[in-house]
Amino acid sequence: MSRLSYRQYQRRTLLAITLYTAFMLVVWPSVHTIGSLPLKILLALAPLLPMFYVLAQLARLIRDSDELEQRTHLIGLGVATGVTAALSLLGGFLSIAQVLPLDGSVLIWVFPLMMACYGVTRWYVARTYGHDTACAEEGGFAPAGRLLLLALITGVAAVYGWRHDWDSFRIGLLCGMAGASALLGLLLGFVRWRSREQSGE
């Protein structure tokens, strides 16, 4: 089996995440209205497929990484596991104490939270080793550009949902994602621009 490059990994996971998001926004809400139990189970568990695909790609990327990259992956995954476990415990205690009303649906945020923590930690650790993520992906799309593209896509989806009477939870979620992605993208772009100015590129 050939070695998986970071660009291939990004391309594949981006496609899987796009499919997952589209499925969750357009098809998955009908899980409440379907009467047939087997179909309901099938629909409810369908989002697991892209998730397992992303995990498999991540495992392959880590397996094919060199020793420094494996170290950054390990630190990223360690921090992500710790933060997710601590927040889950915190939420559980507050829920049992009836301070925070949480139901089972909050569990769907565990995986995205873990992946977000992993990504941010890995980016930070890689930077301490002098790894500039913006130029690391030679010929690739810079992180700031990707985040701005994500902001645009989620923003367009939010407008589409608003015009087609989607529920306020989905529209709010999309607006939040669009705003956060745009802010983070602009911030990363600014940091990159400043470091270029300072290095006189």
Place this chain on the structure above:
Amino acid sequence: MNNRVRELRTEHAWSQADLAERLDVSRQTVNAIETGKYDPSLPLAFKIARLFGLSIESIFEPEPQAATPMVSRHPME
């Protein structure tokens, strides 16, 4: 740890990407080693030494430290 990897690479007229390909690591890892931000594992250090046809100690050397007296593990000795 100080090292002569950049110097040796330049002597061979290799880019960081060339060296990374020869060592089967990423260009970022070569950069981190050259700038002293990452000390390679023993197998990778051997690989680098073998590639340049030198011994490990002629490429890598520990940071110069202030002279410290030899301390016995047992203070009463």
